[in-house]
Amino acid sequence: MKLLVYFFRRMLYFLPILVSLIAIGFFLFYLIPADPVRLIAGPYATPEQVEKVREQYGLDKPLHIQFFKYLMRFFQGDLGTSIYTHQPVMQDLIARAPATLELGFISLFGSILLGIPVGVFVALRRNSWADHLCRAITIGGLAVASFWLGILVQLYLGYRLDLFPIGGRIKPGIMLKSVTGFYLLDSLLTLNFRAFFDTLLHLTLPAITLGIPCFATIVRFTRGGVLDALKKDYVLYSRAMGLPRPVLVYKYILRNAIIAPIVQIGLLIGYTIAGAIVVEKVFAWPGVGNFAATSIIMFDYNAILGFTLWSGIAFCLGTLLADLALALVDPREVSR
Amino acid sequence: MITYLPWIRQFMRDRLAVFGFLIILFLVFVAIFAPSLAPTTSIYDVHLSERLQPPSSKHLCGTDNQGRDILSRVIYGTRITIVIAVIAIGASLFLGVPLGLISGYSQGWLSGLIQRVSDIFLAIPQLILAIAIAAVLKPSITTAILALSLTYWPWFSRLVYAQSRSLRISTFIEATQALGASTRRIIFLHVLPNVITPIIIRSTIGMGYTILTAATLGFLGVGAQPPSPEWGLALAEAREYLPKAWWFALFPGLAIFTVVIGFNMFGDGLRDVIDPRLRISGK
């Protein structure tokens, strides 16, 4: 019950941020440029189309009416039409969302699954060779440009060693019935195992690229969390009172140590959304990120705005989820 | 300077941090002496007859798709990188620190407003916001710098806000006020010096992050424009010529990696020396 109240309180906190996000979008896209109509209509629009756009968007009306119309459009799900695809931006986003979500989920999930055990492992073996190796990987992983890493990985594991496909979501030619849009799920649901394995292969390189900074962050913060917990008085007391070591480490210390990584994971969700832009571009992954990358080059105004809003919302959701997870782990959080 | 001697000595013991510092020095050195260090100064001249040559004694890093020597372009790229990073961080400081001081030290609606605004900026991934800003204006290095400054200042304002707020209610500031010191005097003499430490640490860590984001903007086409030798842009150009011209993609990326690692290691080492309490992964 307390948890539900907490959840709603946190949601309420995000509402003003959401509205401000929309306002920023309005400010950036409609107020700053000299002639937003031209940009919305695109460089190939005829004068009549331009005028139609101007009327539709109310850009000749006073500011507050413009903003109101803009808000109305947003809440009706109208994000404009993409100049590039000639489809409503909302439709483009929805169509491409599963690809990005699948990639992001696998990358993050993989890095959490691997990162937390590794973090605990090296924290308990401080200054061993494993610890130093890990530190090197963490520092490197956080410093590397994801697009460079993607290119390198493509080069060596894809081209040279031919272990993995270099782009795309699935081998053209494999028929997969689309149920949810998530290829892994769909292939399992339709018992299409060939598609399943092929999808996994295609996921590997981009997931590694997107996942390494996540992995590095999670290891770093888990290691830090465990080391911090080990210094605490409650560990000393438990030890002094004879608490068996496995229980101490895997039940108690782990929960204390996991707080910092959870916060980071919330931020990483935002990173996965953002980072997806370059990774999807490098691997020709048909997701929202790729859409954003193309619309940037094309100056597809509506698409860029749509993508910005989508990322902001995804980021807020990510932080919200992390806060929830935190409240589950730390009882003090709920009263805060 | 003498008072910092014990800190400097402790810093020297951290090999990684010293290594990071050397990398930064090297970067600055290369940037300043680029014309002397680079094999050729004509980094914009096109030599189509020599395009896409692998690394050789003549071109240590090979040539790119327009026959330009990659090593020279990478060397000149250090100048761009430093300029972007320094100006972007500098501008963020210039914007963020005063805002943080105001919102932390004052009471009332202004303080809350500044906080809300920085919360909003922090709620959006920096890259996305930078892309949005850069896309609205004409893409160029200047736009990239502007976008970076406008998206990084909240980190500084939040830091300064936390510090100045906690100092404001601290007993020693109360005492100073009781003795009749003016607000301005308090801020400059007491609050600011305490705030400088976390600012310095965040600036160094922020440098690495900013360089990465700047390169990403260049890669996506909203930052540096051709024929600039900016590293991110070079990687974007290199993509088309894979897998054959691997050198084209390797060296600019290696430069980015080295520089960012340098700043990260230096920043970590600095933080461990100045304020180990901020350490999240203990050594």
Place this chain on the structure above:
Amino acid sequence: MVRLLEVSELTVHFETDRGEVQALDKVNLYLDKGEVLALVGESGSGKTTLGRAILNVIPFPEGKIIEGRILFQGRSLLEMQEEECNAVIRGKAITLIPQDPFGSANPLFTLGTQLRDIFKASRDDGREMEKKMVGLLTQLQLPDAGELLCKYPHELSGGQLQRMMIAASLLPAPSLIIADEPTTSLDVTVEAQILYLIRKMVKERGVSVLFITHNLAVASKISDRILVMYAGQVMESSPTSVLFSETAHPYARKLLECLPNPEGTIKDIGGMVPNLINPPKGCRFHPRCEEAEPSCVSKRPTLIQIAADHWVSCHNPARKGQSPWTERS
């Protein structure tokens, strides 16, 4: 006669960034069944380290036991295997009352959960344990004990939590309780209650207590014997009343002089606690001692018995009958 606890020549060093800290230097003490021994010393005297050494929970690898023996009921604790120590000693035969109750309870778990996990090995039935806890807590003047077990540490007050800790230390019917400054973090009124309760429970059950404190006044109220430590060395050990009436060691005398007196004058011991990375040679108190002689620097004094149950580590102990305490009153 086998004493309950016997510590001989215990020497413990700590490895730190700035050097090797010589925390304990040839410490000797003994404790009999049913006794309350107060370990009195300033910060840095090594008393907490001693308590931890007995439970063998000194942080490894920073902490090194250079030499010494700890015999508990005739068995050597330092040579005991880790598993056996956990199974038989820690939380069973020897328990701990920590200094900071809030720091010592894990904030993420309910008190009931933590206690159940600690005592699970010795009690298969969790409910049995809970009943005992509730019984103990009621005796410690903490009603609604059952509800408290379902709460988290931050939901309790300092006094409540410390009573929890005391109950936990009594639960497995231990032979020895190490109480590490259990009242230091509490209000003075609460402190008085807690001290009373500890003494009562301990005497009822015949448990021995090693009571660590920096407060001589507290020590005098609760202990049968007092051991005075300074900078990792034992200075004097005697029955409580004897320490106050026939103080032998110059340091102990100084401590008594520092106690609040009716005239309202404030006295202190000149000088500062020494740096244990480079401790003074010989007797570590000699730089601040008024009775110091050249032999105090060159030769470290050993514990010599000057009366029944009265031991002093000094080349120049005060003559019998000369106590600042009796002089005053």
